[in-house]
Amino acid sequence: NAGVTQTPKFRVLKTGQSMTLLCAQDMNHEYMYWYRQDPGMGLRLIHYSVGEGTTAKGEVPDGYNVSRLKKQNFLLGLESAAPSQTSVYFCASSDPTSSETQYFGPGTRLLVL
Amino acid sequence: GESVGLHLPTLSVQEGDNSIINCAYSNSASDYFIWYKQESGKGPQFIIDIRSNMDKRQGQRVTVLLNKTVKHLSLQIAATQPGDSAVYFCAERGDKIIFGKGTRLHILP
Numbered sequence: 001n002a003g004v005t006q007t008p009k010f011r012v013l014k015t016g017q018s019m020t021l022l023c024a025q026d027m028n029h030e031y032m033y034w035y036r037q038d039p040g041m042g043l044r045l046i047h048y049s050v051g052e053g054t055t056a057k058g059e060v061p062d063g064y065n066v067s068r069l070k071k072q073n074f075l076l077g078l079e080s081a082a083p084s085q086t087s088v089y090f091c092a093s094s095d096p097t098s099s100e101t102q103y104f105g106p107g108t109r110l111l112v113l
Numbered sequence: 114g115e116s117v118g119l120h121l122p123t124l125s126v127q128e129g130d131n132s133i134i135n136c137a138y139s140n141s142a143s144d145y146f147i148w149y150k151q152e153s154g155k156g157p158q159f160i161i162d163i164r165s166n167m168d169k170r171q172g173q174r175v176t177v178l179l180n181k182t183v184k185h186l187s188l189q190i191a192a193t194q195p196g197d198s199a200v201y202f203c204a205e206r207g208d209k210i211i212f213g214k215g216t217r218l219h220i221l222p
Contacts, residue, residue: 042202100206102210104156
């Protein structure tokens with residue numbers, strides 16, 4: 001199993017550009033999450049999904065949109081990137097029926113100029 | 114408000130010694146706690162968890178202690194190895210999961 005994978009690994013954007021971060025998991029997990037990690041701060045939840053076709057806002061959802069069209073994929077979109085969105089983005093998944101453990105991907109480092 | 118914090122941002126430990134990483138939490142209603150390890154350039158990796166109805170749980174070379182009276186969580190790593198160098202952070206689950214900022218563990222040769 002590859003676990004949780006994220007693409008791309010690194011990206012540089014100019015202010016106002018858009019992009020989509022892709023997260024994929026092969027563990028058949030129902031729940032998926034998008035976090036951002038900034039220096040000196042803990043992980044903060046952006047959006048999450050409790051199943052295919054459903055999404056919900058987390059702690060810091062503004063400026064981001066998500067979609068969960070397939071169970072194994074969770075996409076995070078930035079419609080108009082801002083320098084404040086420079087961060088490392090982590091995707092995670094979990095299976096609430098067997099464990100509450102979240103399994104994280106390797107991260108996407110995003111720089112917005 | 115709710116918060117999860119760590120007492121020390123950086124901890125230096127001699128190789129072979131035991132490491133103790135501490136975490137304070139403020140939500141007395143939190144019922145589940147997790148420790149993660151994050152190596153440089155990688156995503157967080159689950160280490161061990163504990164529920165609020167327990168005060169100690171042991172894994173392979175790691176032990177988590179929970180003191181609900183003072184709302185304190187600790188991670189003990191036995192016989193610290195160079196591969197243990199990482200940032201360790203705790204998380205608590207109340208009505209939501211809150212992650213701490215992390216403590217960097219540095220292993221001295």
